[in-house]
Structures are given as structure tokens and as C-alpha cells.
Amino acid sequence: MSQNLSDYLKQCLTDDRLQRFDEVVKFRTRHLTVVLENVYHEHNASAVLRTCDCLGIQDVHVIESQNSFAPNPEVALGASKWLTVHNYRSDSEPSNDSQLNVSVDCIRHLKEEGFRVVATSPRQDSLPLSDVTIDQKTAIVFGAEQIGVSDEALSESDDLVHIPMYGFTESFNVSVSAAVILQPLTTLLHASDIDWQLTDTERGDLIERWVRQSLGSTLAPLIRRFNDEQGRL
């Protein structure tokens, strides 16, 4: 039944569209993932999500513990509706304790899932970008504008990474940093013999989600019509 609904919905999209889904899904990966810790500005968060889509990084973990003035997460989500965004928010009112727990929980969760967690930091003991390896599943953590990744997230991380800087200006904007770090790691991944692609099941599920996403406001009426037709059979 669910398979039939899925086929029914697919028929409502053009062949070109469905072919694009097939092309894009081939390059999707969960071997690399991204964590955004309290990135305040919506345009920065959106730009990072856009970069993830461009590079095929499917999962983004968004920590919003300190940011009570957070832009509507749906907006940034809308900018990259093709991604899987995992939200981590504190349940309680912002306090130091709850803030720390959200970041730490997110990182521990990723480590339990087998990720090596690499946080961006200008600290002296951090690796230059060209030394980062991705043999293991890897999560890259980007921090808030100005203050960077929190101390708590840094101490939970397995490694640190920085982009070498040689000028008077000593930092890139977070959206620029993300692209500069993620692009070569993606190239490295594609050139490796790592099994980085999604499984057939994951691909099927993702395409089904993309189909529904594409149908937008016509999805609900189409499902109703499908159910009516099924009822008449």
C-alpha cells in the first residue's frame, strides 16, 4: 500500500525531476556530517546548509541552546529542504547547565553512532585542514560567530581542525570556513575506497521524502485522492 502511494506520488512529478533525484541521491553521504553549535545569524546557517547540499552531506545537526533569539528554524530548513536536519534544543530556560548539556549530548550521541568528532578551533594544538583524515565516519563542528565552538564541545571532541591563516585578518566567516573545510574532505571521500554512499534502503526513503517535499501543498489533496481511489477499488 505504502509502495503504491509512493509510486502514485512519483507520477505527479516530471521525469526530469525524478531523474535529478536519482543523480543527486548517488552523491549523498552520511560518512561526513556537520554540527552547527549556536550559529546565530540565519544567513550563515542557511549558507552552511546550502554548502552541505552542494557537497552531498545529508545530515546536519543544529544545536540551539544559547540562542533564544534564534531565527525560525523552518526558514533555514526551507533553504535546504533536501537535507536531514537534526535539532538539539534545551528543554529548560537558558542557563549555563542546560546550554552545556545540549552540546555535550549531541556530541556524545554522534560518538555513540561511530563518529569521530572534529571541532573547528584556532587553538595551537588543532590540526591544519590538510592533515585531517576521514577514514572513520567524521562529524565537523562549527561554532557561533565571534566566540567559536564552546569549551565544553571542544573538550568532548576527538580532534580539532583549523584553516591556516597568514594575514592580518585571522578568521573566516563561519559559512566560508564550512565550505573551505568540507569541500576538500568531500573530494578526499570520493577519491577513497570508503563505502560512503547511502544504502539502497536509505536512498529509497530519501527519494520518497524528496517527492513529498516537492509536491508541497498539493501533497495532502493527492494523498486524499489516492485514498479515495483505493476505497473505490
Place this chain on the structure above:
Amino acid sequence: MSQNLSDYLKQCLTDDRLQRFDEVVKFRTRHLTVVLENVYHEHNASAVLRTCDCLGIQDVHVIESQNSFAPNPEVALGASKWLTVHNYRSDSEPSNDSQLNVSVDCIRHLKEEGFRVVATSPRQDSLPLSDVTIDQKTAIVFGAEQIGVSDEALSESDDLVHIPMYGFTESFNVSVSAAVILQPLTTLLHASDIDWQLTDTERGDLIERWVRQSLGSTLAPLIRRFNDEQGRL
């Protein structure tokens, strides 16, 4: 006399500041250079200049032929006062002919100076970023938002380069593209045995410019005082 004025002005800056100049100048290069062709938005142009400073790319060539609504070039210049910005503008009113000539003139000028010119383009025959070499002096051309590098500039260029894209979104913002392309080329350069650094004379001249830049509005009174003191000797 000029040497003395230079020493006099240096004494007006802190040792820390002068030491920073010495550190930064060591990583400055003219082996890589950047061309911005009609980048409309000041914040994009400024971000690219900031990236060049961060990576040690001293010379930026700014073509402004189509952009009669150009932001004051001094603003973007101010954002990266440590760079050498070369401006190329059409003398006449914007017309198709004058527009083309400015870009073509800039690129031919760079080729005469020994640069291989590589323009960013999503065209099928363009090289993926990881295939770009920098054995020869190399200029990377970035184009206007939306329309990219002009056809005329593309046909004058020696090679094309693109950042491989695998998602639904098919382009990066120009400031993100610039950092993604220039960062690995800089890493490649530093790891090579190419003689990429400035000559001693170039370093001396650049530091002298930085000293004057740093003194800002106190420069003119200081020069007057120096001349007065010289006159009394």
C-alpha cells in the same frame, strides 16, 4: 633621506605592530593573484579581499566596467587596506564595446606579465578544482553574481576551473567560491619548491606602505614634523 623618513615613521608604531608586519610579509605572494570581474555587491567583494589577506595573496585586480552602481571602491579597499588593489575601469560611458575591452585588457595585461589565467566557470570543459596546478604564476578570475565570468573573459583565459557540485543547489556564493578555490592553491604553493615569496625589495616597499597605512591621519603631520627637523639640522 627617504630611508630616514621611513625609519622615523616606523618609530611611531609599536614593536608588536612592526613584528606583525614582518610575520605577515613572509607569507605574502604574487605568484597567485585574483581578478574580480564586475562583482556587484560590496559585501562579496570585501569578503574576497578578506580571503586574499587571510591567505597572503597580495594583488587583487578589480574590473568595474558594467557596474555604474558600484559601491565606492574605497570602501572595499578599506576592508583590506593591506592588499594591492589594481583597478580597471572603462573611460567611456558603459557600452558593450568598452565593457568587453576592460576585461580583455586586464587579462592580456596579466598574460604579458607571465600569468596563466584561469577563469571560474561551470562549463563542461572546465577543470575540477583538484586538477588545477600552480607551477606557473596563476591568476584566478571570479565573475559577477548570477551571470559569472563574461564570455569575453572566458575566451581570453588559458583554462577554466569549477568546484564540483553534487546537490540540488548548483552554485556557491562568489565569496565562498573564492575561499574554496584559493585555500587549497595556497596550501599547494606553500608545499611546493616554487619561489613564491616576495623579494626583499618588494617586502621593504610593502612594509613601508603598511607603516604609512597604519599611521592614518597622523601620517601627514608626522611627515611635516620630520621635514621641519631635517630643515633645522
